Amino acid sequence: MNIKIYILGLLVFCISWTQAQQVTPSESGAFILKNGTVHTVTKGTMTGDVLIKDGKIADVGANIVAADATEVDCTGKHIYPGMIDGMTRLGLEEIGAVSLTRDFNELGDFNPHMKALTAVNPGSVSIPVTRTNGVTSVIAAPTGGLFSGQASLINLHGYTPQQMYAGFTAVIMNFPSSGKRGRWDRRSAEDIKKDADKAAKKLNGIWDKAQDYARMDSIAQATGAVKEGYNPQMEALLSTAQGNASMMIRVNKKQDILNAIEWVQEREIKAIFVGVAEGWRVAKELAEANIPCVVGPVLGMPTRGYDRYDRPYKNPGVMQQAGVKVAIMTNDSENVRNLPFNAGFAATYGMGKEEALKAVTIVPAEIFGLADQLGSIEAGKVANLFVSDGDPFETKTQITDLFIEGWKVPIESRHTLLYEEFIKRSPGLE
Amino acid sequence: MVSYIYISKLSALCFTMLLSLSMTAQTETGDVLIKNGTVITITDGVKEDTDVLIRNGKISKIGSDLSAREGTKTIDAEGKFVMPGIIDAHSHIALDVVNEATAPNTAMVAVGDALDPYDVGVYRALAGGVTISHAMHGSANAVGGQCETIKHRYGVTDPEDMRMDGAPRTIKFALGENPMRVHGENNDIVPSTRMGVEQVFRKSFADAQVYMAAQENYKKGISKMPPKYDERNEVMADILRGDIIIHCHSYRADEILMLMDVLGDYGVSKITFQHVNEGFKVAPELAEFGAAASVFADWWAYKFEVYYSTAFNAAILSRNGVVTSINSDSGELIRHLYHEAGKSQRYGKLTDNEALRLITINPAIQLGIDDRVGSIEEGKEGDIAIFSAHPLSIYAVPEMTIVDGVVRFDINNDPDDMRIWVDPKEDFSDTYEGNEEHHDCSNDRCMQGVFINGHAVHSHHR
Incomplete structure (x- = not known):
């Protein structure tokens, strides 16, 4: 007994x-x-x-x-x-302060070939914590550098990343910022400008090469010629450079958003902007450019000391009403479960319940080209x-x-x- | 006899003068009449269609059809919810510095010496209905500095006017990874383990006892010399005398039990555990000791010692009879503590009143100010938050916040730029601060001012 x-x-x-x-x-x-x-x-x-x-x-x-x-x-x-969260690190980070459990930021600046799906841990304790609040799919995304890697949409159930994969992958780019990165940023105005110019030059150089590589690839495809000089990074940028795939571009500051609009339009890139904290400042321009945005966190701080306390709460509503296609994200890892509450704050501060619900269901499905399957x-x-x-x-x-x-x-x-x-x-x- | 009366008169005069001095430091109070609101008293139920009258900064009457003397500001609260000003038992707003991370015991320092009334974070907190916060020292040291309970009188520029006069003294203690990392891992001194952390407390209390005994011996004439004055020992002695409430940064169940053991050995009983993510595991022990708990609504997994957490912590602690509050520890979260309290309903089904106690009377008890604030009662201070809907609803908007009867936030009179001080050299186009604040006490303001391997531990290093 x-x-x-x-x-x-x-x-x-x-x-x-x-x-x-x-x-x-x-x-x-x-x-x-x-x-x-x-x-x-x-x-x-x-x-x-x-x-x-x-x-x-x-x-x-x-x-x-x-x-x-x-x-x-x-x-x-x-x-x-x-609900669908448009940008997270779920499955890529287990314990914030334990670096060996953080799989979202590879060394180096130019990592379009790094695949988040490879590092998604189906056994992450955070996954059940998230889905039990009604969040069933998330973008698991790498961070850092100029090109962070490839993000993938995953369903929050399954024993392998392949079982979880929900049918959308995109290269993540961090648009070079022209300004201070935060209060801790002690660089002088000249240094900030110098760094921004350098970053822009680097980015443009990379993209020129990506386009060359894409042309070379098209020629090789058409003629059956052997493509020489395999380059994993360029290979990863191929479908974006050929205009077949969307690229997710993290950009937050007003001037950076304007620069990014110009940059993607010149190059005819299918872009999804992510973060877009100051989208309310340039909502009209974003709407005109017809660039969908994954916005958040809504429960975040104002981006400038002189801004109203409720700007982040109002940001999704202001953008959506200006005509921008807006999905909401938490940009979190262990607390992606707060997605419905981020949407709730957006609803309360101008977006309304119905639109806020869409911003965590059908709109992200549309943005990721999966409106026939999800949302x-x-x-x-x-x-x-x-x-x-x-x-x-x-x-x-x-x-x-x-x-x-x-x-x-x-x-x-x-x-x-x-x-x-x-x-x-x-x-x-x- | 005559001289005695003279002296007592003189001292009474001095007392009056001191009082009037402290009254001027106490800044302004006001009169407000709030009409026809749904009044959530916290301690005496919810009263529909009720008026609250504040006179000279104090709640003078709660009832219906109240009238006030002429010129009193009257607020129409019909259809609105009136609740006590929200209290945050753990924050770092309005502080210039947070950590004196130079020794395992820095009891002699006080963040009250580094108050910053210009911090726009205070206004942002007001805009979330928060009227009082506990400005805390960081968690770098086992015994950190003394903390300050402040009132959100945003607009004043004298740091003295931020203090909540008469609030009990408090001090920060810290267990676990932070003091182990800062001192053991970084400086090769004890503590580098939770065993070491215990011994820092035992040695500190033992030293203070020796110090007190030496003072006593001098007073009794047993020894000719007093002990050499030592501020650290003075503060530790005041903790032993019960004059200071400990607020201890803690996570794991074992370290929580350890500190209660140590305090039991030294006869110290006033303790609130902060964060206390594994408090749910030892809730019966916390309740038996009479310790309080101030927790996050849902933060976890940002470091190893919070990996075995549950968002049901507040509910389990409350159900075990532990006086529990929900705190922010963040300039972001402090703006929506009403929403954080609401999470105790998703995670543990607390009643409306139980949930709202977490951000009103319970933190007031933990700070020793529950006789003055934390509920809407006649005689208490006029700290009030008015919401457009029930404050636990996601659709509620804080519309007005009143401190000592003075309206400090009014959504209908709310300019965009609420800074008191502006850097004249600032380039407005280039002050983007981003969403730099992350939810992470290992790297958040709790660890602000801490340098590890020559690198500052910043909030953006998540």
């Missing part, structure tokens, strides 16, 4: 500490979400059912009959598409969605059910498991 208990205890111990994030296995199969308020995002809100089959949303409507599907009663509950509750799309007992932007709301690529994923993470263990700690005071 005692031995049995001991073994059972040992088993529980092993399970909770080897996984330490998800004890209950995910379930696959057909599911029918009955009688919920379905927020489709693209086709209005209605009371009805959602049928999930083969990893896809098979049907959305009233009184769907599916005898073989497991029923999830959603009476009084809300069904939303899974709304429509038949045929990937079954990334969650059920809640209220508005997911409100902190009081509980997420009750979660589906990623049709898998029913338990609402479990290190944080919920520690809660369950310690809310009734045994032994207590003994």
